[in-house]
Amino acid sequence: MDYLVTILVLLVFLQTRIMDLRRAVYCLSAQSAIIALSCIAIGLGTGNIEHGLIPAVLTILVKVIFIPGAVLKIIGELKNEREVVSDINTNSSTVAAALFLVLGYAIVGRVMPDAGAKDVISASILMIMTGLSLMVLRKRAVMQIVGLITLENGIYLLGLLLTRGLPLVVELGVFLDVLIAVVVLVILTGRMRLSFMTTDTSIMKKLKG
Amino acid sequence: MENVVAMDYFTVAIVLYLIGATTLAWPKATELAAHYAGTFCAAVASGLVAYSALAYMTCPACDAGTIVNVKWGAYSLLTDYWSAAFLLLTGTAGMIVSIYAVDYAKGYLGNRLRALTGLWNIFILSMVIVLVAGDAFTFIVAWEVMALASFLLVNHESSKKETVAAAYQYMIMTHIGTAAIMIAFYLIGSHADSMSFSDMMHNTLDDNMRSIAFLCAFAGFALKSGIMPMHIWLPNAHPAAPSHVSALMSGVMLKVAIYGLGRVVFNLLGIDFMWQGILVMVAGLISAFLGVLYASMENDMKRSLAYSSVENMGIIFAAFGCGMVLYSNGNGILSTIGFAAALMHCFAHSFMKCLLFMSAGSVMHATGSKNMELMGGLIRKMPYTAAFTLVGAMSLCALPFTSGLISEWMVLQGYITLAQYAGTPEMRLLVIFAFIMLGLTGATALGCFVRMYSVVFLGRARNEIAEKAHEQHFFMLLGMGMDAVLILLIGIMPDMLVNTVQEVFGGAMMMPMALPLGLLWSGSGDYSLYCPLILLAIFAIIVIFTGLLCYKNFEVKDVTWNCGTYPTARQQYSATGISKPLRRAFDYILQPVKETVKIHKKRAYHGQRFNVRLSIPDLFHEKIYQPLQDLIVTTSIKFRAIQDGSVRLYIGYTMTAMIIVLIWGVLLS
Incomplete structure (x- = not known):
C-alpha cells in the first residue's frame, strides 16, 4: 500500500507538469490504475476480497479504459492543441501541489491523529486539491476533464479508505455519475471545437451577457 | 344516501377536469373540437362541484369529509363547511364562465386555443384541490399549480409586450406570496405532529412565533387577494389575460386566498390577539377606499374592474377583520356576523365581478378595444x-335588489355590532374611521360604475368602432344572463344563501353558533330588518301607478337643446371628464401627471392643437416598488464584478472556499 501511495503522489506531481494533452490522459489512466490496485489492496487488507475486486474491475473498465479512450478520441480530432500559454506556468502548479500535500498532512495530523492510513488520506486530499487546481489553472477543456477525474479519484480513494468498502449500490452510482459527466463533457468539448475551432475555455467569456 | 351522491359527483367532476386538461395534447386539426370538449368538461365538472357542495351544506346529517375524504401517504383531501362554501362559489362561477367561454374563447382559434382550454381545466381543478386540501403539502402544491396555470393563462397573448411584462410581474409577486405562506405553514407544522391540518390544529407554537406565523400567512394571502400595498400585479394581470380568465381570476382565485386566510385563522392559529383583527381590518379598509379611487380614474375598462376587485377584496378583508376583532374581544357568537358578511361578500363579488369581466370581454369582442373613451351608445347595438x-x-354599487347590497349591508351590520361591543374608546374611534371609509368607498363605487356604464353604454358613439359593434353570441349572453339572474335572485330573496352561509359558521367550524341578532331574513319570523321582496313589491306598485298616471306626460321626443346647434358626440361627458372632480378632491393621493404638448402651430393666435396626456401613476408602485427595484438593480450591478464569465474563475471560487474550510477545520481542532 505504501508503494502504491508513493507512486500515486508521484503521478499526481507529474500530472501538474504535463502540458501535452495526450500524455496527460496517459498519466490519468495510470493514476486510475493505481486506484484500482489500491482497491484490491484495501480489499485484501480487510479480508473481503469481493468488496475490493468489483470496484477494481469497475475502475479499470471506466476510468482506465473507457474515459481515457473517449478523451483520446476527441484529442485525435483536435489539431495543434496544447496547453501552451498558461497564465501560471507549470512550476507554480507543482508548488501548489506540494503545498496541498503539506496541508493534507496537517489536516490529518490535527483532525484525526489516531487514523491508521495517514499517508493515504493526505494523498487523497492532495488529489482532490490538485484536481481542482488543474481545473482552475489550465485552459484547455481536455485538461479540465483530466482535473475533474483526478478530483473524482481523490474523493473515491478517501471514501474507500474511510468506509472500508462502500456498499455496491453506492459505488455503482458513483461510477455512473462520473461516466455520464464525462460523456457530457466530451460531447461539449466536441461542440466547442466545432463552434469556436478551439477548446480553450477562456473563450467562453464571450458568452457572458 | 345523500353523502354517497355528493362524493360520487365530486369524483366525476375531478375526472372530467382531467379529461378536459387532455385537450392540451390533442392534435392541431381537432382544435375546435378540443375547445368544445374541454369547455364542456369544465362547465359540467364545475356544475357537479357546485352541486355536491350544495348537497353537503344543505344536508344536516352530513359530517366532515362527505364531499371527499381521501388519504394517500402524507397527502389528503378533506372538506368541511368552510371549504364547501368556497366549492359552491368556485363551482358556480366556474360553470357560468365556462359557458361564456364556449363562444368567447373561439376568438382565439388558431392562437393556441387548445392550450387555453386545457389550462382552463387545470386552473379550475387546482382551485378545487386547494379548497379540499387536507394538509399543508397538498395545499401548497395545488396553490402552486394554480399560480402556474393562471400565469400561463395571463401570458396567453404572449405576442404583446405588456402582457408578458404583466404575466412575469404576477409570477414574481405570487411566488413571494407563496413563500410567505410556506413559512407560515412550516412554522406551524414544525410544532405539530404532522403537516396535515388536523394535526396542525393542535400545534404548540409559542405566542411570538404564532404572531410571526400569522403575519406571514396574512402577507401571503393578502398578496394573492390584492390587498393594497401588495396589489400592484392585479391591475396589470387582469387586463392582460383573456376576459374569461380575468373573470375567473377575479371572481374565484382572489376568494381562494380568503379561504386560505380563513383556514389558517380558524383552524391553525386561532384568534388570540386583537391586533391581528385590527391589522386585517385596517388593511382591508384602506384598500377598499384606494382601490375604488383608482378604479374611477382608469379609462381602461378591465383595469378599472381590476381596481374595483382590489376594493371589494378590501371590503371582504374589512368584514373578516371585524369578525376577528369581535372574536378576540370575547364575543364569539357575534363575530359570526363579520365572518358571514365576509363570506357573503365573497359570493356577491364573485357573481358580479365575473359578470362585469364577461361583459367587458363582450365589449372588447364587439369593438376590439377596452378603452372607455372610444365607446358610447353601445346599449343600442348590444341591448342584452x-x-x-x-x-x-x-x-357593485350596492343598489337595492342586487346581491351587492345584501353583502355590504351585512358588512355594515357587522360594524354596527362592533361599535356596540367595542369596549375601549380607541376601538370606537376605529369603528368610526371604518364607517367613514366604507361610506366613502360605497359612494365612490357608485360614481365609478355610473361613469363606466354611462360612458360605455349610454350617449352617442364616440368612435366608429362603437358604431360597428354587434350583439354577442348565444353562449356569451347565456353566461352573463345566468350571473345576472343569480345576482337578482340573491338580491331579492337573500335568505337562501344567507342562511346557508350562516350555517358554515354553525357547523364544523370552531365557533359556537346561534342565529345572532338581526341576521334573520325574510321568512324566518322575528327580526326581518330588510326584506327585499316586500320592498320590491312596494317599488313595483309605485312604478306602475306613476307610470299609469303620468304616462302621457313623458311622451316628448326631441333632440337635446344645445343653444341652437345639434349636439355632437364630442360634447358628451368623457370618462376622464366625469372623474375630474374626484381627481381634484383627492389629488394629494392620486398625484395625477398631466403633460401638454403643442403639436400644431400654423397660426399664432387660433387653431392651435394640443396633445394632453393624463396619467395616474399607482402610488405604491412609485413610492415602494420602484425604489426597491432600483435598489436591487444597483446592488446586483455591484455583484457583477465577481462574475467574470470565466469557467475557471468559478471553479477557483469553489476551490478557495474549500481551502478556507479545510484550514479553518485544522485551526479549530
Whole structure:
C-alpha cells in the first residue's frame, strides 16, 4: 500500500507538469490504475476480497479504459492543441501541489491523529486539491476533464479508505455519475471545437451577457 | 344516501377536469373540437362541484369529509363547511364562465386555443384541490399549480409586450406570496405532529412565533387577494389575460386566498390577539377606499374592474377583520356576523365581478378595444349585454335588489355590532374611521360604475368602432344572463344563501353558533330588518301607478337643446371628464401627471392643437416598488464584478472556499 501511495503522489506531481494533452490522459489512466490496485489492496487488507475486486474491475473498465479512450478520441480530432500559454506556468502548479500535500498532512495530523492510513488520506486530499487546481489553472477543456477525474479519484480513494468498502449500490452510482459527466463533457468539448475551432475555455467569456 | 351522491359527483367532476386538461395534447386539426370538449368538461365538472357542495351544506346529517375524504401517504383531501362554501362559489362561477367561454374563447382559434382550454381545466381543478386540501403539502402544491396555470393563462397573448411584462410581474409577486405562506405553514407544522391540518390544529407554537406565523400567512394571502400595498400585479394581470380568465381570476382565485386566510385563522392559529383583527381590518379598509379611487380614474375598462376587485377584496378583508376583532374581544357568537358578511361578500363579488369581466370581454369582442373613451351608445347595438352589465354594475354599487347590497349591508351590520361591543374608546374611534371609509368607498363605487356604464353604454358613439359593434353570441349572453339572474335572485330573496352561509359558521367550524341578532331574513319570523321582496313589491306598485298616471306626460321626443346647434358626440361627458372632480378632491393621493404638448402651430393666435396626456401613476408602485427595484438593480450591478464569465474563475471560487474550510477545520481542532 505504501508503494502504491508513493507512486500515486508521484503521478499526481507529474500530472501538474504535463502540458501535452495526450500524455496527460496517459498519466490519468495510470493514476486510475493505481486506484484500482489500491482497491484490491484495501480489499485484501480487510479480508473481503469481493468488496475490493468489483470496484477494481469497475475502475479499470471506466476510468482506465473507457474515459481515457473517449478523451483520446476527441484529442485525435483536435489539431495543434496544447496547453501552451498558461497564465501560471507549470512550476507554480507543482508548488501548489506540494503545498496541498503539506496541508493534507496537517489536516490529518490535527483532525484525526489516531487514523491508521495517514499517508493515504493526505494523498487523497492532495488529489482532490490538485484536481481542482488543474481545473482552475489550465485552459484547455481536455485538461479540465483530466482535473475533474483526478478530483473524482481523490474523493473515491478517501471514501474507500474511510468506509472500508462502500456498499455496491453506492459505488455503482458513483461510477455512473462520473461516466455520464464525462460523456457530457466530451460531447461539449466536441461542440466547442466545432463552434469556436478551439477548446480553450477562456473563450467562453464571450458568452457572458 | 345523500353523502354517497355528493362524493360520487365530486369524483366525476375531478375526472372530467382531467379529461378536459387532455385537450392540451390533442392534435392541431381537432382544435375546435378540443375547445368544445374541454369547455364542456369544465362547465359540467364545475356544475357537479357546485352541486355536491350544495348537497353537503344543505344536508344536516352530513359530517366532515362527505364531499371527499381521501388519504394517500402524507397527502389528503378533506372538506368541511368552510371549504364547501368556497366549492359552491368556485363551482358556480366556474360553470357560468365556462359557458361564456364556449363562444368567447373561439376568438382565439388558431392562437393556441387548445392550450387555453386545457389550462382552463387545470386552473379550475387546482382551485378545487386547494379548497379540499387536507394538509399543508397538498395545499401548497395545488396553490402552486394554480399560480402556474393562471400565469400561463395571463401570458396567453404572449405576442404583446405588456402582457408578458404583466404575466412575469404576477409570477414574481405570487411566488413571494407563496413563500410567505410556506413559512407560515412550516412554522406551524414544525410544532405539530404532522403537516396535515388536523394535526396542525393542535400545534404548540409559542405566542411570538404564532404572531410571526400569522403575519406571514396574512402577507401571503393578502398578496394573492390584492390587498393594497401588495396589489400592484392585479391591475396589470387582469387586463392582460383573456376576459374569461380575468373573470375567473377575479371572481374565484382572489376568494381562494380568503379561504386560505380563513383556514389558517380558524383552524391553525386561532384568534388570540386583537391586533391581528385590527391589522386585517385596517388593511382591508384602506384598500377598499384606494382601490375604488383608482378604479374611477382608469379609462381602461378591465383595469378599472381590476381596481374595483382590489376594493371589494378590501371590503371582504374589512368584514373578516371585524369578525376577528369581535372574536378576540370575547364575543364569539357575534363575530359570526363579520365572518358571514365576509363570506357573503365573497359570493356577491364573485357573481358580479365575473359578470362585469364577461361583459367587458363582450365589449372588447364587439369593438376590439377596452378603452372607455372610444365607446358610447353601445346599449343600442348590444341591448342584452347592456342589460346584464347594468345588473352587475348596480350590484357593485350596492343598489337595492342586487346581491351587492345584501353583502355590504351585512358588512355594515357587522360594524354596527362592533361599535356596540367595542369596549375601549380607541376601538370606537376605529369603528368610526371604518364607517367613514366604507361610506366613502360605497359612494365612490357608485360614481365609478355610473361613469363606466354611462360612458360605455349610454350617449352617442364616440368612435366608429362603437358604431360597428354587434350583439354577442348565444353562449356569451347565456353566461352573463345566468350571473345576472343569480345576482337578482340573491338580491331579492337573500335568505337562501344567507342562511346557508350562516350555517358554515354553525357547523364544523370552531365557533359556537346561534342565529345572532338581526341576521334573520325574510321568512324566518322575528327580526326581518330588510326584506327585499316586500320592498320590491312596494317599488313595483309605485312604478306602475306613476307610470299609469303620468304616462302621457313623458311622451316628448326631441333632440337635446344645445343653444341652437345639434349636439355632437364630442360634447358628451368623457370618462376622464366625469372623474375630474374626484381627481381634484383627492389629488394629494392620486398625484395625477398631466403633460401638454403643442403639436400644431400654423397660426399664432387660433387653431392651435394640443396633445394632453393624463396619467395616474399607482402610488405604491412609485413610492415602494420602484425604489426597491432600483435598489436591487444597483446592488446586483455591484455583484457583477465577481462574475467574470470565466469557467475557471468559478471553479477557483469553489476551490478557495474549500481551502478556507479545510484550514479553518485544522485551526479549530
